[in-house]
Amino acid sequence: MKRKRILALIAAMAFAMLALAGCGGNPNASSSASGSGAKVLKVGSSIDFAPFEFQDEGQKDYQGFDMDLIRAIGKEMGYEVEIQNLGFDGLIPALQAKNVDAVISGMTINDDRKANVLFSEPYYQSGLTMVVREDEEGIKTFNDLKGKKVAVQIGTTSAEAVKKLGGVEVKELNTPADCFMELKGKGVDAVVNDRPVNDYFIHKSGTTGVKQLEERLTSEDYGIAIAKDNAELQKKIDEALKKVKESGEYDKIFAKWFGEKK
Structure with missing residues (x-):
């Protein structure tokens, strides 16, 4: 599912999210050093995509899964992370213009983007998933939905994808x-x-009595984008991401925003 489509879904959930036009830091800071002498990693993100990146009213810093993850990666690299809030369509151009060093913004890795930027190893696997009641034993895969009734959110690609299975109401x-x-x-x-x-x-809702199944009807990976000519930074980010995962920090961040991994 495309990022803008997912945004429309999450916006409909009525969770608080307020995207402000400012940026989370000094946009003129050098990517090599801050005023304190520390190295700075300038990161572009479109701060309008909860729970990956957003800004709550009264909160100074940007919040979300991506924000926590890139800060953990930066810390592992020995960099201070400076977030710049940019429109999603302007993220790759900002990277190409060297206005930012990297981009993290729920960005799907695909061939069109790979022609213009480098990507880190995937850090999140998205795609269509299925939720059933806790006591449901007859539905284990999407093939088991034939002859069943399935709820989807109107206006999304979920309906089209489920209809293609055939025999599903x-x-x-x-x-x-x-x-x-x-x-x-x-x-x-x-x-x-x-x-x-x-x-x-x-x-976030604390909904009980349901369970999410592992199988995905569709699958797409999110990655951190880096300029095409900066393989060195790509390598550093990949190494830091690996360490964040091995240390258990990734699982803590995931649990904070999505609950414990099943």
Whole structure:
């Protein structure tokens, strides 16, 4: 599912998110050193995509999974991280113009982007996932949905993807909350939405009595983008990301935003 489509889903969940036009730091700082003499990694992000990047009212710093992860990576590298809030469409041009050193913004790794930038190793796997009731034993894979009723959010690619399975009754509802209410009320047998929508909604709402299945109907990886001519930085980021994962810090950050990994 494309990033803008996921944004429309999460915006409908009514969780607080307020994107401000300012930037989280001094936009004129050098990527080599800050006023304190520390190395600085200038990172571009579009701060409008909860739970990956957003800014709550009253909060000075940008929040989200991506923000915590890039700060952990920067710390591992020995860099201070400076976040610049840019429009999503302007992120790769800013990278190419050397206005930022790297980009983290729920950006899917695909061939079109790889023609223009380098990517880190994937740090998050998105895609369409399925949620069923906790006591459901008859649905284990997407193939088991034939003859079943499935709730999806209206206007998303979930409906189209589920319809392609064939033999599935698709019920399109306004919000993820509506989908989960229908599931718990036994009006449908399953809910299909993008993984971060399902993860974040279940975690933040405290919804119980449901479980998310491992299989993905579609799959896409998010990566950190780096300028095409900066393989050295790509290597440093990959090494730091590996260490963040090995130390258990990645799992802590994941649990903070999406709940414990199942």
